[in-house]
Amino acid sequence: MSQILDDDQRIIEFDVRTDEMLVNMGPQHPSTHGVLRLVLRTDGEIVSEMEPHIGYLHRCAEKIGENLTARQWIPYTDRMDYLAAMNMNLGWSLAVEKLLRYQVSEKAKHLRVLIVELNRIASHLVGMGAYGLDLGTFSPFLYAFREREKILDLFEEVCGARLTYSYITVGGMTADLPPGWLQRCEAFLDQFEPIIQEYHALLTTNAIFVKRTAKIGVLSPEMAIDYGCTGPVLRGSGVDIDLRRDGESIYTAMYDGYAFEVAVMKNGHYPRDHEYPAVPRDAILGDCWHRFFVRMLEVVQSMDLIRQSIDRYSQCKGALGEPLKLAEKLPAGDTYLETECPKGQMGFYLVTDGTSIPWRVRARSSSFSNLAVSPELCRGCLIADVPAIVGSLDVVMGEIDR
Amino acid sequence: MAEFLIETIGLPIWLAWTCIAGLSAVLILNVIAGGALVFIWAERKIAARIQDRLGPTRTGGRFGWLQSLADGIKLLAKEDLMPDGADALLFRLAPYVSFCASFCAFIALPFAFDTVGQRLNVGVFFVVAVLGLEVFGVILAGYASASKWSLFGAMREAAQVVSYEVPLGMCVVVPVMLAGSMDLVTIGEKQAGWATNWFIFHDPFTFIIFWVYCTCAIASVNRAPFDLAEAESELVAGFHTEYSGLRWSFFFMAEYGSMFLVSALAAILFLGGWNGPIPVSELLGLSDGVSATDPFALRIVGCMNLFLKATAGVLLMMWIRWTLPRLRIDQVMTTCLKYCTPIAAAMFLGVMLWQLFLPGGLVAGSFRAAAGVREGWLEQSYRKESADEESLSVKTLSRHVFEVSR
Numbered sequence: 001m002s003q004i005l006d007d008d009q010r011i012i013e014f015d016v017r018t019d020e021m022l023v024n025m026g027p028q029h030p031s032t033h034g035v036l037r038l039v040l041r042t043d044g045e046i047v048s049e050m051e052p053h054i055g056y057l058h059r060c061a062e063k064i065g066e067n068l069t070a071r072q073w074i075p076y077t078d079r080m081d082y083l084a085a086m087n088m089n090l091g092w093s094l095a096v097e098k099l100l101r102y103q104v105s106e107k108a109k110h111l112r113v114l115i116v117e118l119n120r121i122a123s124h125l126v127g128m129g130a131y132g133l134d135l136g137t138f139s140p141f142l143y144a145f146r147e148r149e150k151i152l153d154l155f156e157e158v159c160g161a162r163l164t165y166s167y168i169t170v171g172g173m174t175a176d177l178p179p180g181w182l183q184r185c186e187a188f189l190d191q192f193e194p195i196i197q198e199y200h201a202l203l204t205t206n207a208i209f210v211k212r213t214a215k216i217g218v219l220s221p222e223m224a225i226d227y228g229c230t231g232p233v234l235r236g237s238g239v240d241i242d243l244r245r246d247g248e249s250i251y252t253a254m255y256d257g258y259a260f261e262v263a264v265m266k267n268g269h270y271p272r273d274h275e276y277p278a279v280p281r282d283a284i285l286g287d288c289w290h291r292f293f294v295r296m297l298e299v300v301q302s303m304d305l306i307r308q309s310i311d312r313y314s315q316c317k318g319a320l321g322e323p324l325k326l327a328e329k330l331p332a333g334d335t336y337l338e339t340e341c342p343k344g345q346m347g348f349y350l351v352t353d354g355t356s357i358p359w360r361v362r363a364r365s366s367s368f369s370n371l372a373v374s375p376e377l378c379r380g381c382l383i384a385d386v387p388a389i390v391g392s393l394d395v396v397m398g399e400i401d402r
Numbered sequence: 403m404a405e406f407l408i409e410t411i412g413l414p415i416w417l418a419w420t421c422i423a424g425l426s427a428v429l430i431l432n433v434i435a436g437g438a439l440v441f442i443w444a445e446r447k448i449a450a451r452i453q454d455r456l457g458p459t460r461t462g463g464r465f466g467w468l469q470s471l472a473d474g475i476k477l478l479a480k481e482d483l484m485p486d487g488a489d490a491l492l493f494r495l496a497p498y499v500s501f502c503a504s505f506c507a508f509i510a511l512p513f514a515f516d517t518v519g520q521r522l523n524v525g526v527f528f529v530v531a532v533l534g535l536e537v538f539g540v541i542l543a544g545y546a547s548a549s550k551w552s553l554f555g556a557m558r559e560a561a562q563v564v565s566y567e568v569p570l571g572m573c574v575v576v577p578v579m580l581a582g583s584m585d586l587v588t589i590g591e592k593q594a595g596w597a598t599n600w601f602i603f604h605d606p607f608t609f610i611i612f613w614v615y616c617t618c619a620i621a622s623v624n625r626a627p628f629d630l631a632e633a634e635s636e637l638v639a640g641f642h643t644e645y646s647g648l649r650w651s652f653f654f655m656a657e658y659g660s661m662f663l664v665s666a667l668a669a670i671l672f673l674g675g676w677n678g679p680i681p682v683s684e685l686l687g688l689s690d691g692v693s694a695t696d697p698f699a700l701r702i703v704g705c706m707n708l709f710l711k712a713t714a715g716v717l718l719m720m721w722i723r724w725t726l727p728r729l730r731i732d733q734v735m736t737t738c739l740k741y742c743t744p745i746a747a748a749m750f751l752g753v754m755l756w757q758l759f760l761p762g763g764l765v766a767g768s769f770r771a772a773a774g775v776r777e778g779w780l781e782q783s784y785r786k787e788s789a790d791e792e793s794l795s796v797k798t799l800s801r802h803v804f805e806v807s808r
Contacts, residue, residue: 021550023550023551023554029638030635030638031634031636045558045731045732132727133635134635135635135727135728136629136633136634136635136727136728137626137724137726137727137728138449138724139452139724139725142453142454142455143454146454203727206726206727208627208727208728208729209727211729211730211733212727212728212729212730212733382730382731382732383554383636383637384630384633384636384730384731385730386636387635
């Protein structure tokens with residue numbers, strides 16, 4: 001007997017049971033965000049079981065890391081979450097710096113915050129736009145990419161690359177900002193801020209969008225924690241964890257003195273430091289709409305952080321500091337560090353034996369854990385809800401397969 | 403025309419009629435196929451503008467106006483693929499079924515008072531029925547493709563289109579009731595004169611039912627937000643997943659043909675058809691509103707009017723498509739069965755009562771009733787008559803409705 005939840009979360013059972021059909025969604029499918037393969041067991045339009053199959057993008061990145069020095073592996077971190085390569089660079093660099101007990105200069109810290117938060121906006125823009133695409137509306141995707149292009153232009157000025165930056169590196173950054181960059185960044189923020197209302201109009205508050213996302217794929221806080229979900233997926237379920245505030249000291253030191261409120265629903269409402277659309281009546285905590293909304297809030301939050309970091313960076317005197325040597329010797333030992341990436345908590349683990357090449361490298365990716373919960377969310381949903389649920393988890397295959 | 407050939411040139415009767423039929427068919431086919439090409443180009447440009455892009459700019463010089471033709475050539479040159487497990491006959495047949503259904507409906511569609519392929523006394527019925535056949539092509543395609551995604555698309559289409567036929571039929575019946583005829587030409591002629599004579603402004607019920615018609619029309623031609631049969635983010639490409647080249651383009655042409663058809667139908671049924679908002683020709687004394695005496699120029703103006711209105715409808719559909727997300731199948735069915743059908747039924751009843759007590763439309767009818775002109779008294783006498791009757795059967799009611807409207 002198949003089950004489906006109706007509008008009031010009651011279970012409707014169908015007496016008529018038809019033949020089940022096994023459908024392959026992906027790896028070549030327009031809405032699986034890369035090369036994800038979902039095997040659906042369907043009873044008519046109802047998905048009775050869903051199983052993600054991964055591994056189509058596996059590039060042995062961790063093994064490669066065991067043959068390269070710490071700084072040489074930076075470009076490989078770019079290709080993990082390629083939509084937020086700066087955050088990946090930062091995660092690995094901080095992990096190595098933690099092992100080395102190395103402190104970057106104050107100026108470099110603020111620059112890192114600036115760059116990383118800018119990349120968070122870019123990543124969330126893709127997540128938001130692609131989510132619209134999953135739900136069958138094309139225009140918000142291009143509106144999101146239009147703004148993302150401007151961020152990529154800024155990154156191109158900084159490091160020459162538009163996708164795989166390798167800009168943040170062990171011990172600092174590969175280069176300082178070019179002249180006039182901060183003004184262009186501020187100009188972008190001023191221009192971008194009103195556009196967020198456009199996204200709210202087209203998606204967040206759109207009646208059909210709410211109908212498609214509210215009460216769909218409800219993830220309870222307990223289940224989210226059990227499955228190791230992190231990032232906006234966890235916060236969308238109302239769990240108040242953000243490593244930028246709750247993480248290890250080497251990471252939170254970067255955000256010392258920055259004013260920001262974690263984008264999570266507390267006592268029935270989100271932090272109201274900006275004008276946001278109200279939560280629709282149909283939405284319940286942990287559904288696709290809330291996961292999407294948390295991302296939208298984080299875009300605004302990141303803009304605030306960037307503005308603060310621009311001030312701090314320009315007040316900092318002195319040099320940015322040179323990054324460490326390409327073949328810096330790593331002391332024997334092991335270390336693990338998680339950082340708050342746009343998709344969730346990205347952890348890097350490395351074991352060293354005293355040479356400049358790590359003995360073991362391991363990455364803990366947020367998308368992997370976030371995707372793992374999707375079979376639970378998709379049980380009993382309709383086929384049309386599968387892209388809606390998987391899209392709301394905002395996974396990147398490069399990070400899952402590594 | 404056929405009489406002209408028989409009398410002046412002396413052709414045998416059968417040959418003359420065949421020639422004229424062929425000529426009409428070629429004319430309609432080319433006008434609509436050409437129109438579909440223009441709409442495909444327009445959709446690209448409009449989508450591009452909505453999305454901050456430029457769209458095609460180079461093909462054919464400026465504005466990329468030859469883009470559809472270039473696409474057509476590309477599609478002709480593409481390999482004609484058929485999946486291994488496909489039912490070859492049905493797979494080949496399906497695009498033509500859809501295409502023929504979509505284009506056949508134009509036979510009965512008048513472009514101006516007498517510019518019509520074949521004037522049918524059941525024109526509305528014919529158009530809606532033939533348009534409904536389009537779904538067969540889609541179901542065949544989905545079934546014959548031997549692809550699960552295609553099957554999903556076909557089943558969705560079957561459920562959706564068949565359901566939306568119900569409210570669509572109810573919406574279409576309202577102008578039929580007001581005009582007292584199923585002949586599209588008659589329906590159009592009833593709306594001659596000022597824009598207040600258009601059936602959409604006849605009374606509040608028709609105004610509402612026009613929007614119900616719009617919703618149902620979009621759903622029955624599978625446009626966003628009701629494009630579930632080819633939902634690209636869920637079903638890859640739905641029923642035409644396995645189609646390529648020219649076969650695929652036949653589905654494409656059918657879609658744009660149907661879009662234009664339902665828009666033109668909306669224009670004729672609700673928006674005055676080929677009559678402009680201001681009766682310029684009658685004011686200038688060029689016409690007395692009777693089709694037989696109209697000169698050739700008026701026919702052209704009539705066609706222009708209809709094309710403008712229908713194009714506005716198509717553009718509206720494009721605008722909606724590039725703005726809204728897609729509904730889910732259960733929400734589509736809810737929209738139909740829970741909202742569209744009851745609203746359409748209630749409005750149908752409302753129009754019926756309005757027609758009984760205030761015939762002749764909102765503005766015109768009230769004026770007449772206030773002035774106590776002949777129609778108003780006539781209507782009152784009918785009411786008295788009907789009040790005298792002990793039981794008012796549906797049959798007599800409908801007879802009154804038709805008589806009064808005449």
